[in-house]
Amino acid sequence: MQRKYIVMTGGVLSGLGKGVALASIGKILSSNYKVVPIKCDGYLNADPGTMSPTEHGEVFVLDDGTEVDMDFGHYERFLNISCESIWNLTMGKVFDMIREKERKGDYLGKTVQMIPHVSDFIKNYFVETGEKTNADIVLIEIGGTVGDLENELYIEAIKNLAQDIGKENVLFIHLTYVPIPMGVNEQKSKPTQQSVALLKQRGIDPQIIIARCSQMLTDNVKKKIARSANLNEEEIITGVDVDNIYKIPIIFEKQGISQLLARKLNIPVQHNLERWKDLIMKRENAQDEITIAIAGKYTALEDSYASIVEAIHHCEAHLNVKVKIKWIETSDEKLRDEMLGKVHGVIVPGGFGSRGVEGKISMIKYCRENKIPFLGICYGLQLAVVEFARNVCSLSGANTTEVDPQCKYPVIDFVEGQEKIERKGGTMRLGEYPALIKEGSLIESLYNSNKVSERHRHRYEVNPEFHKILLEMGLVFSGVSPDGKLVEFLELQKEVHPYFVATQAHPELKSKLESPAPMFFGLVKAAIERANSLGTWNKELTKDVSFEIDSNSSS
Ligand code: GLN
Numbered sequence: 200m201q202r203k204y205i206v207m208t209g210g211v212l213s214g215l216g217k218g219v220a221l222a223s224i225g226k227i228l229s230s231n232y233k234v235v236p237i238k239c240d241g242y243l244n245a246d247p248g249t250m251s252p253t254e255h256g257e258v259f260v261l262d263d264g265t266e267v268d269m270d271f272g273h274y275e276r277f278l279n280i281s282c283e284s285i286w287n288l289t290m291g292k293v294f295d296m297i298r299e300k301e302r303k304g305d306y307l308g309k310t311v312q313m314i315p316h317v318s319d320f321i322k323n324y325f326v327e328t329g330e331k332t333n334a335d336i337v338l339i340e341i342g343g344t345v346g347d348l349e350n351e352l353y354i355e356a357i358k359n360l361a362q363d364i365g366k367e368n369v370l371f372i373h374l375t376y377v378p379i380p381m382g383v384n385e386q387k388s389k390p391t392q393q394s395v396a397l398l399k400q401r402g403i404d405p406q407i408i409i410a411r412c413s414q415m416l417t418d419n420v421k422k423k424i425a426r427s428a429n430l431n432e433e434e435i436i437t438g439v440d441v442d443n444i445y446k447i448p449i450i451f452e453k454q455g456i457s458q459l460l461a462r463k464l465n466i467p468v469q470h471n472l473e474r475w476k477d478l479i480m481k482r483e484n485a486q487d488e489i490t491i492a493i494a495g496k497y498t499a500l501e502d503s504y505a506s507i508v509e510a511i512h513h514c515e516a517h518l519n520v521k522v523k524i525k526w527i528e529t530s531d532e533k534l535r536d537e538m539l540g541k542v543h544g545v546i547v548p549g550g551f552g553s554r555g556v557e558g559k560i561s562m563i564k565y566c567r568e569n570k571i572p573f574l575g576i577c578y579g580l581q582l583a584v585v586e587f588a589r590n591v592c593s594l595s596g597a598n599t600t601e602v603d604p605q606c607k608y609p610v611i612d613f614v615e616g617q618e619k620i621e622r623k624g625g626t627m628r629l630g631e632y633p634a635l636i637k638e639g640s641l642i643e644s645l646y647n648s649n650k651v652s653e654r655h656r657h658r659y660e661v662n663p664e665f666h667k668i669l670l671e672m673g674l675v676f677s678g679v680s681p682d683g684k685l686v687e688f689l690e691l692q693k694e695v696h697p698y699f700v701a702t703q704a705h706p707e708l709k710s711k712l713e714s715p716a717p718m719f720f721g722l723v724k725a726a727i728e729r730a731n732s733l734g735t736w737n738k739e740l741t742k743d744v745s746f747e748i749d750s751n752s753s754s
Pocket of ligand 1: 548550552577578601656659
């Protein structure tokens with residue numbers, strides 16, 4: 200079939216969820232087509248690996264070790280695919296490649312210009328990525344909002360792409376925002392009209408508009424937007440606020456997006472969302488609720504831990520429970536213990552640097568001593584080892600050299616060979632690595648396998664010099680690297696603790712709605728058991744009463 204491109208631009212505000220909206224459209228199309236996403240960012244960093252998660256959200260890591268924007272998490276989770284490094288384009292990467300071409304003499308005799316050289320380069324990149332991946336449909340998400348200087352070249356490139364291969368093969372979707380200002384209390388279409396005008400000035404006529412709004416759009420507002428954009432009303436879709444992003448494909452579907460896509464792209468569209476709907480309804484109808492606490496430095500911004508939050512929610516439908524997440528960061532031990540006494544499970548997630556570390560270590564101690572289900576991720580594993588070394592192995596002064604390079608017992612230390620690295624970007628142990636799993640361990644029963652590959656992003660490791668004492672004192676290394684040198688998974692024996700597990704990897708990155716990450720599944724299951732045995736279920740269930748799935752809506 201002739202390859203099709205769907206381009207998503209944004210207007211009015213950034214952060215409206217272009218990635219989730221495009222991934223939702225991809226989900227609908229992926230039942231019948233090979234769908235490949237390309238995310239274009241305007242910044243000059245080569246990738247988000249060197250950016251603070253508080254500023255840019257979580258750094259997502261692919262199998263091949265590339266550090267990419269967190270939107271790739273949505274693409275992987277919605278499309279059930281493993282993304283590749285070439286699917287992420289940043290202006291930093293574009294300029295690197297252009298400069299390299301220029302130095303090689305590829306433009307000999309020419310004045311190298313933003314238009315046409317850079318814009319053509321981007322356009323060709325889209326086409327080549329479609330060819331290399333053999334995609335039926337390429338999704339192109341342009342970051343930021345139309346009118347941002349740093350995105351102009353991407354916009355020029357997609358306009359040229361449509362000129363080259365025909366408008367019928369490139370579908371432009373524009374995501375905007377319809378506010379309901381306080382006091383005015385009505386939906387306002389003007390910001391959308393203005394951002395559509397900006398897009399049109401650049402030679403692009405959007406063919407579908409998705410308007411993000413806290414309510415379904417009124418007919419009147421739809422009409423206004425449709426008129427100003429020269430579209431029909433059914434081409435205006437509401438991206439209504441939801442408590443669970445997995446509902447979005449279904450919400451779009453109810454508004455007829457499949458028929459719209461079929462008509463605009465001139466291809467048959469028959470989705471298969473049955474299992475997806477089933478899982479959402481199971482979660483919606485769950486009658487019990489538990490609380491999982493996350494200890495973290497970036498508590499102010501949930502986006503920093505987006506995949507962890509997702510991985511927790513993926514378990515809900517499979518275990519018939521709702522999970523409330525509580526962020527805990529406090530140095531007051533009494534307060535912490537009081538808060539932890541009320542939760543059913545605890546996650547200490549990944550992190551960097553020394554802020555809040557002692558608080559996390561004492562949370563781990565509390566979990567270990569009070570048999571609270573515990574999952575340590577990356578830094579969480581390292582700090583669990585520090586805690587065990589100090590309080591069980593009596594190595595007082597044990598630490599990670601990341602926090603205290605001169606500490607008496609460096610139980611967590613640099614990965615061999617990385618000491619001399621001066622560049623920051625891409626120098627960690629990144630990407631997927633296999634681990635051999637210990638027979639009879641809890642980790643083996645969770646994964647139901649004796650070889651497991653998860654994605655990594657870290658510099659430090661459990662120091663082999665201390666393996667012996669940790670093992671002697673009862674820590675179980677339930678997964679190690681194939682050469683036996685690196686501790687990838689650890690746990691406490693069942694007789695000692697009902698659920699105390701940690702991994703040097705980031706299993707949250709591969710978790711999906713249909714197949715939750717095993718260590719998260721195990722945590723939620725153990726937390727349910729704790730709630731059952733103590734009779735401490737949450738009292739007030741958070742229920743979204745506004746959502747129903749009409750069983751006739753699937754086509
Ligand atoms: N800071 C630790 C390291 O570099 C852990 C990293 C992480 O949690 N992602 O090894």
